[in-house]
Amino acid sequence: MEKRANHDVLTGLPNRRFFIESLDKRIMRCQRYGDNTALLFLDVDDLKRVNDSHGHAAGDLLLVRLGKILKGNIRACDMVARIGGDEFALLLDNLDADQVENKILGLMDRFKSAKLEHEGQALQFGAAIGYSFVGPTDTVSALMSRADEAMYNSKGDDN
Numbered sequence: 001m002e003k004r005a006n007h008d009v010l011t012g013l014p015n016r017r018f019f020i021e022s023l024d025k026r027i028m029r030c031q032r033y034g035d036n037t038a039l040l041f042l043d044v045d046d047l048k049r050v051n052d053s054h055g056h057a058a059g060d061l062l063l064v065r066l067g068k069i070l071k072g073n074i075r076a077c078d079m080v081a082r083i084g085g086d087e088f089a090l091l092l093d094n095l096d097a098d099q100v101e102n103k104i105l106g107l108m109d110r111f112k113s114a115k116l117e118h119e120g121q122a123l124q125f126g127a128a129i130g131y132s133f134v135g136p137t138d139t140v141s142a143l144m145s146r147a148d149e150a151m152y153n154s155k156g157d158d159n
Contacts, residue, residue, distance in 0.1 A: 005017075006018035008067075008082040010060055010063060010064060010082070011064055011067035011082050012067070013067050013071065013080055013081050013082045013088075014079065014080075014081040014082075015081060015082065015083070016081065016082075016083040016084065018081065019081035019083055020140060022079055022091065023091065023143070023144075026091055026093075026134065027134050027138055027140065027143065031134070031136060031137075035093065035094065035134075036093065036094050036095070036096075036133065036134070037092065037093050037094075037133070037134045038091070038092045038095060038100045038131050038132070038133050038134075039089065039090070039091060039131060039132055039133075039134070039143055039147045040089065040090040040091075040092065040100070040104070040129055040130070040147065041087065041088075041089055041129065041130050041131070041144075041148050041150070041151040042070075042087065042088040042090070042107075042127045042129045042151065043086060043087050043127060043128045043129075043151055043152075044063070044087075044088075044125060044127050045126040045127055045128065046125075047059055047062065047063075047085070047086040050062055050123060050125070054118055054123065055118075057118070058119075058123060061116065061118055061123075062123060062125050063082070063086070065114060065116050066088070066111070066125065066127070067080070067082060069107070069110050069111065069114060070090065070107070073103075073106065073110065074090065075093075077093050077094075078090065078091055078092050078093060079091040088127075089147075097133075104129045104131070107127075107129065108126065108127070111126050111127060112124070112126065128151050128152070128155040129151060129154060130147055130148070130149070130150025130151030130152065130153060130154045131147055131150055131151075132146035132147040132150055
């Protein structure tokens with residue numbers, strides 16, 4: 001019952017509610033002990049187009065595959081969650097900015113090379129990813145706002 005309340009039915013990843021609770025704990029730990037945590041926000045590119053062109057089953061398949069890629073490319077101390085329809089969040093501990101940016105580049109490469117087929121058609125996907133580090137006076141909402149803004153700013157980098 002608890003797993004169902006805290007995890008996304010489609011991807012099996014932690015859901016927004018569980019993620020917010022975990023993020024709050026991480027912020028407190030960072031502020032108390034000086035730990036370093038980065039919050040990454042990820043927004044799937046063109047999920048609506050995939051749903052409209054290929055059906056919701058294809059969109060669901062894409063979300064499940066993306067969740068597996070994310071889960072398979074984090075450490076045990078890190079966390080990935082599905083926090084909205086086409087939005088995911090990651091918590092990465094003890095990485096500097098260069099390491100976080102390299103992680104993002106690696107994830108983007110994995111998305112591009114992912115073989116995803118639905119009803120005989122190859123589906124490609126990508127995502128916009130932005131991040132922010134926990135600051136000394138951060139709240140959950142402040143940190144999430146900065147990461148969300150960074151994610152939207154990264155969408156402009158692709159144009």
